[in-house]
Amino acid sequence: MWIFKVGVVGAGAMGGGIAQVVTFSGLPVVVKDIAPSQLEAARKHVEGIYQSRVDKGKMTHGQMQEKLALIEYTLSYDSFTDVDIVIEAVPEVMKVKQQVFRELDEVCPPDTIFASNTSALSITEMGAATKRPHKVIGMHFFNPAHVMKLVEIIPGAQTDQDTIDTVQQFAQDLRKIPVVVKECPGFLVNRLLMPYLNEAVLAVEEGAATAQQVDEAMGRNGFGWPMGPFFLMDMLGIDVCAHVGEYLYSHYGDRVKPARLFYKLVEAKRFGEKTGAGFYIYSATDAEPLEAIIQRMQQAGEVQTGTRFSVDRLIMPFLNEAALCVQEGIANVNDIDMACIAGIGMQVNKGGELVRMGPLEYMDEMGLDVVVEKLEALEKELGPRFHPVDILYQKVRAGELGKKTKRGFKEYTV
Ligand SMILES: NC(=O)c1ccc[n+]([C@@H]2O[C@H](COP(=O)([O-])OP(=O)(O)OC[C@H]3O[C@@H](n4cnc5c(N)ncnc54)[C@H](O)[C@@H]3O)[C@@H](O)[C@H]2O)c1
CATH class of the missing domain: 3.40.50.720 (NAD(P)-binding Rossmann-like Domain)
Incomplete structure (x- = not known):
């Protein structure tokens, strides 16, 4: 037609x-x-x-x-x-x-x-x-x-x-x-993005790093994303992120349980750029600094404290969810990578050079055995939301470790 x-x-x-x-x-x-x-x-x-x-x-x-x-x-x-x-x-x-x-x-x-x-x-x-x-x-x-x-x-x-x-x-x-994309809550890109954004908020409310430190670590000069997660959420709208987070939580359960700080900011009507304050403060100069809000949450025992921040802590849940989307046939392997490049500008900083690369190719490059090791270590440290999905274990058992064995999620000739 x-x-x-x-x-x-x-x-x-x-x-x-x-x-x-x-x-x-x-x-x-x-x-x-x-x-x-x-x-x-x-x-x-x-x-x-x-x-x-x-x-x-x-x-x-x-x-x-x-x-x-x-x-x-x-x-x-x-x-x-x-x-x-x-x-x-x-x-x-x-x-x-x-x-x-x-x-x-x-x-x-x-x-x-x-x-x-x-x-x-x-x-x-x-x-x-x-x-x-x-x-x-x-x-x-x-x-x-x-x-x-x-x-x-x-x-x-x-x-x-x-x-x-x-x-x-x-x-x-x-x-x-x-x-x-096969119909599922969040479809593809939002489904992958949410565990990453949520983990960023958890890390900050637990005092593992500040929003600025996380944005620096994940942005162009760090991991390579076009912008860090907190700038992104302030742009998307924290109300929108919290709403999507709630929706995904109601379907996918604990692995995407929204961080409490989302609710605190929504209650305070700090929706991001559009309301003058969110994780960062823009035009609403009388807004309470984020650190003070977090300190109160910690003192009230509302959030866990004493956890560590690392780039892996944020990236691994995103990669694990991408693997799960392959396992569930949500989209084909090339499309998942393409969607992340075209939809969220995924790129990786390789020694100062920003290279466009989707999550599946990135895992293939890292080695799927290494992906499993990292997820298992995070699971031990931070809980079951990091548990590696079955397809990763299957591939490792089959010796399909990624680029080093010429076959992982994709096949490689060189
Ligand atoms: N804003 C985003 O970043 C974004 C990104 C991707 C998808 N979406 C989706 O796009 C859709 C629209 O989002 P938005 O941000 O443009 O919303 P919006 O609130 O900016 O706009 C919605 C518009 O719909 C109009 N409207 C309400 N009821 C109507 C009716 N019965 N008939 C005709 N018009 C009606 C409203 O007057 C308003 O102009 C939503 O489903 C949203 O999830 C939004």
Whole structure:
């Protein structure tokens, strides 16, 4: 099936960016919201993205006007009668998303694809609220949508192959990198990221290191990530991280039990950059220093103390979860690595040179026997959340240790 016209529902942080991406590929898009102010904000956001291209000499003013003319902003569904795909980007609440899809069911042609930009909710559950579950699929863009290359494509239990193929092609036409992910809480990238971010918060609330020290150790001059975990969480929103953390905890249990400090910051409405303070203090200069909050938690005996920080402590849970995703067939090996490179900019600092590398290749390079040893040592020191997943033991027993044996998660010829 071909996509000639696109609908976007929800003109918030994501919807506006997605509309820009669609028009940039030359397709018309109709953007619907329930709040005129949101439509106005989305219009400004899209114009801002194009204007910066004009300012950089990447397009002419005339070309920008042509792109902007492809967008219709609306409060009604009148222009949804001939769209081939709708991408919903309304708030992360199942009932709201299901209601939007029910409304769309009444106005869109029967073969219109319904895609959801949900970060974690069940696609199957959304599909069940429609008369077309075979046409419902996850299409998870990353923020900011016009910059981030990765799109996770998540088929629900009823989604048909034609819908998967069409959406994969559509994502490529948008100049994105689609990765098909089996439905599971957090999908792929958020599922991998959360144990890493959570461990960073545990290390800091336990007094093993300060947020600055952790960010330095994990960032470009340390491990190699584009930014440290605390800068990242302040940018993503601590409320959003806590919400995703809770959701993953409810499904995956103790290995991702959210650190208490998340709740403390959420209670204090310290959501990160957007509220002027989070782990770091920005514009809210009267905010209590993080160290004081942590000290009180420690004195009240709310958190464990006396643990150690190391780069491994943060990276190993991320790697272990990536191995588990292979074991569970959440995505194929190359796609998992690609998703981490394109979705979170994973790179590794090799003697001062930043090399793009996903978690599976990184483990292959380290040696899967070494990965198991490190996880077992951390398990002894910090608890069962570090227990190595079965596939690691299986590979080690089979002598598939990674690059040194030419076979690990991947195969190597040299
Ligand atoms: N913000 C991110 O970093 C990010 C990244 C990836 C995915 N997502 C996902 O994208 C979705 C949207 O997130 P967001 O951050 O853009 O949210 P947002 O709150 O910024 O925007 C949501 C928009 O939906 C509108 N809306 C609410 N109910 C509606 C309805 N019934 N019909 C039409 N519009 C309605 C709101 O007015 C608002 O403009 C969520 O599912 C979120 O999990 C967000």
